[in-house]
Amino acid sequence: MRACVPLIVAVLYSLAWAENPKESDPFLELEEETEEALANNLYSAPTSCQGRCREAFDKHHPCHCNARCQEFGNCCKDFENLCGNHEGFSHSRDAINKEELQSISEKIYRADTNKAQKEDIILNSQKCISPSDTRDQVDRCPEPLFTFVNEKLFSKSTYKAFINLLNNYQRATGHGEHFSAQQLAEQDTFLREVMKTAVMKELYSFLHHQNRYASEQEFVDDLKNMWFGLYSRGNEEGDSSGFEHVFSGEVKKGKVTGFHNWIRFYLQEKEGLVDYYSYIYDGPWESYPDVLAMQFNWDGYYKEVGSAFIGSSPEFEFALYSLCFVARPGKVCQLSLGGYPLAIQTYTWDKSTYGNGKKYIATAYIVSSTQ
Numbered sequence: 001m002r003a004c005v006p007l008i009v010a011v012l013y014s015l016a017w018a019e020n021p022k023e024s025d026p027f028l029e030l031e032e033e034t035e036e037a038l039a040n041n042l043y044s045a046p047t048s049c050q051g052r053c054r055e056a057f058d059k060h061h062p063c064h065c066n067a068r069c070q071e072f073g074n075c076c077k078d079f080e081n082l083c084g085n086h087e088g089f090s091h092s093r094d095a096i097n098k099e100e101l102q103s104i105s106e107k108i109y110r111a112d113t114n115k116a117q118k119e120d121i122i123l124n125s126q127k128c129i130s131p132s133d134t135r136d137q138v139d140r141c142p143e144p145l146f147t148f149v150n151e152k153l154f155s156k157s158t159y160k161a162f163i164n165l166l167n168n169y170q171r172a173t174g175h176g177e178h179f180s181a182q183q184l185a186e187q188d189t190f191l192r193e194v195m196k197t198a199v200m201k202e203l204y205s206f207l208h209h210q211n212r213y214a215s216e217q218e219f220v221d222d223l224k225n226m227w228f229g230l231y232s233r234g235n236e237e238g239d240s241s242g243f244e245h246v247f248s249g250e251v252k253k254g255k256v257t258g259f260h261n262w263i264r265f266y267l268q269e270k271e272g273l274v275d276y277y278s279y280i281y282d283g284p285w286e287s288y289p290d291v292l293a294m295q296f297n298w299d300g301y302y303k304e305v306g307s308a309f310i311g312s313s314p315e316f317e318f319a320l321y322s323l324c325f326v327a328r329p330g331k332v333c334q335l336s337l338g339g340y341p342l343a344i345q346t347y348t349w350d351k352s353t354y355g356n357g358k359k360y361i362a363t364a365y366i367v368s369s370t371q
Helices: 032-039 079-083 098-111 131-136 151-155 157-166 181-194 198-209 216-228 242-248 262-270 314-327
Strands: 121-123 146-149 250-252 255-257 274-282 290-298 301-310 332-337 340-354 358-369
Touching: 098 198, 098 314, 098 332, 131 274, 131 301, 146 262, 151 157, 157 181, 157 242, 157 262, 157 314, 181 216, 181 314, 198 216, 198 314, 216 242, 216 314, 216 358, 242 250, 242 358, 262 274, 262 290, 262 301, 301 358, 314 332, 314 340, 314 358
Parallel strands: 255 301
Antiparallel strands: 121 146, 250 255, 274 290, 290 301, 332 340, 340 358
């Protein structure tokens, strides 16, 4: 599987490349909430460590929140309060570096035994277009993206628990979410099932060793809050969550936002609700999980660029996005999967918090990969 351009663009944001900007280039993912975040200035001022704990050094900032700012005497005034040892987050000396992120992501990659095998999915990617053509909204692919999916995958416990969550949401922002007792129980079931997997055990072990969480229960409670806690993207209270946005998808201002999951895509395409248009990137992996960045119409609304893992288990995606949100909140997170580099961008929701000032996940998605 190969890209139709040497390296594509998948993320519109004006922030500098968080680590080494020369290692790989970001590709453009036209996310509605990214533009909104920039427009509304949801990012914290550079004079505060709010949302910046353990970030890479940036000479343009007047003060810093990285692992060595105390050594150089250039920490922001609220560094100790926001980046110290509280609410499960470690002291700056325990900062997670890029090599550690790449190592744990490779362990998670190897641990994903519930992923699809090559024979489980037949893709028909068809027409590859230039990134400059993604706004055209032209359907260049007469056939569905998925020719075949072995639905025996969906009988696995984490897949079943994941799929049960997908229809619990109203996709239009501005309409409050109101969960039944059964739907709330389904959230707990999903967390319980994924925590049984080797993938999530690897993630918890790593974050526990990094002093992010003192116990597995603390970790699970935080996952539930950051992913399933409700906040307001529209005019009505509690109309969105990180899980709804990333995995199920939303519609805001006439555009599809989020919707970064292959299982959701397949099920909606099977029902005739998703019309696959084209793609701009097909990753270098010869087995699953792979990565595809595509264009599609979701029951009348267009997605300009939607990046997604293909063939991964629900726990694999949940683990990588959670890892990046904890280790690099609001930043680019550089990982390694099967020897290939991959970067994930997360954004924090800064208009409301939970616990002791913790932030919800606004979005998380793949922003780059190289051949």
